[in-house]
Amino acid sequence: MEKSNCTCTENEISKICKDFHGTIEFIGKRWMGIIIYQLLKGPKRFHELVENIPGISDRLLTERLRDLEKEGLVSKKVLVPSQKKVEYELTPGGKELEAVITSILHWVKTRQK
Amino acid sequence: MEKSNCTCTENEISKICKDFHGTIEFIGKRWMGIIIYQLLKGPKRFHELVENIPGISDRLLTERLRDLEKEGLVSKKVLVPSQKKVEYELTPGGKELEAVITSILHWVKTRQK
DNA sequence: AAAATAACTTACCAAAAGTAAGTTTTTAAG
DNA sequence: CTTAAAAACTTACTTTTGGTAAGTTATTTT
Structure with a gap:
């Protein structure tokens, strides 16, 4: 060795x-960072994410949210069963990504100067 | 508004x-994070990066290094001109990514427990 | 009663990444 | 001195991923 x-x-x-x-x-x-960034602000419904993430398609948003659920970073709440109302929220584990996101935000800001 | x-x-x-x-x-x-992670340890030659990043292909490594050079995050030193000896190093701007990398490392470690 | 919204799914095409082989110079080995 | 291996790429081809558009089902609004 x-x-x-x-x-x-x-x-x-x-x-x-x-x-x-x-x-x-x-x-x-792709899109993962900004999805997490949006969810750090609080729980969001599917269409709210689409509206707040310019350029994302609903296909990819669905795919990414499934990825995040599988990793236990996001949980999906069905607000009204048998109705098309759902909400996505970061789990405690997902919220721990805040430090990562803020360090990137900080780097972005220092570069802009 | x-x-x-x-x-x-x-x-x-x-x-x-x-x-x-x-x-x-x-x-x-893809591969960007781990390339930066390796370069944070100090300047590295092309083949050192290939060896330290399991699974990367030389084609993609070349491409990523060009991307990083274009953004001014990495500089390429030709150690001996007219010879195949080059070295890649993070610029001061690139080194400021350390906080981002360490915050991810930290998150990885807390998840492992 | 018709149109719009929500949260998807399916199908298809384009872009990015993976794989493999080829190139040029330089160093090492027999 | 000839051959082989290493270094840092480049080119060509295949597979995977992402983008775009249309379709689905059930509510809600007009």
Whole structure:
């Protein structure tokens, strides 16, 4: 096994690297960032998301919301069963992404100057 | 113009939203995150990046490095002209992405528990 | 009674990413 | 000295993902 200049083993490093990569590929999927950004403001209905995210299509929004549900980051509430009223909300785990989003917002702002 | 419950005008909000979206779509491109992560450790040669990023192809690595150069986040040094020795390094602007990367790393770690 | 809204789904086309092979120069090996 | 391997790409081709448009079903509005 190779030497490393930190306290992690090679396996730990490659695991972190792999998890990091998987995670950033997931939250970096197209539209994902701005969907999370919108949901951080509070629960939103499907059409509210469409309206607040210029350019997104309902097909992709559906797909992304399913991805987020599968990862347990978003929960779907059916407001009135047997009616087309649903609401999407970040789970506690999803809300922990706030720091990621704000760090990107901060970077965006510093670049604009 | 609609009312808004913050101090920004509608135009300012939509500009931030647009810039944020553009930025996150850029740094969220496939492989981008892990390339930046690797470069935060210091300058790296092309083949070092290939070796440290499992699964990436040289075609996509080239493409992403060009993207990063265009945005002024990475600089390419030709170590020996007329020779195949180059090195890629984050610019000061690129290094400011560290906070973004560490916030994602942090999120990854808290999720693992 | 007809039109619009909500939250999707299906089908099709375009763009991006993956894969594999080829190129040029340079270094290493036999 | 000839051959092989490495470095940093480029080109061509296939697969996957994303974009666009239309259709669906059940409510709500006009």
